[in-house]
Amino acid sequence: MTECKEQHNPEECTKMIVPVRDALEILNGKWKLPIILSLTFGAKRFKQISKDINGITDRMLSKELKDLEVNQLIKRTVHDTFPPTVEYTITEHGKSLEKMITELRNWGLEHRKQIMGK
Template sequence: MSILRPIRDALDVLNGKWKLPIIVALTFGEKRFSEIAREVHGITDRVLSKELQDLVMNGLVKRTVEDSFPIKVTYALTPHSESLGEVIEALRKWGVSHREFILKSPTTETAQRAHAVANDQLN
């Protein structure tokens, strides 16, 4: 089996900038749609709805509809999603390392942009 095939499969499931933040938001327990929207800053309701559908379809998130009034819909991680723990931690470590690398190289255009972003986030 090619090394690229499983990587492509993983990226197809986790593509975009929202799926991993949604998964991370759900690591602390089940949440309603509005709670996820508050925790994942910048996502629109339409995009959140689409991303949750994709995550449910891929077996990473479970959607539960409670027969109550009003109807309560919650989202939670599935046991299968726990297999992403090492991936998320590796991405976190790499992100910290990469940010340090970029910030130590202030002569590049990328570093200048990174400095600007870091300063914006600190303010």
């Protein structure tokens, strides 16, 4: 793998950055990662997710769920009970975010220590 060290190779460095920008574009905003994390603990219904995530409004949750579905990170299933119930599950592709979210979570914990602790 080529580098973009000290004496800088901007083009190489740009290439390294592009996929993180791609990822950020899909995961942007305050709520998407929290929602995904909530679903990694099992299938949930709309209200259950909203209870997990403090402060999210129905409007935001509804919108973000749609976005995540379009990007194949979660799946929406309507059960034909009466009244119908709707269940959200994480997809295999969504699960592939788990490791990264764990890292982020641990970093969040460490960061608090770093800032407070010193």
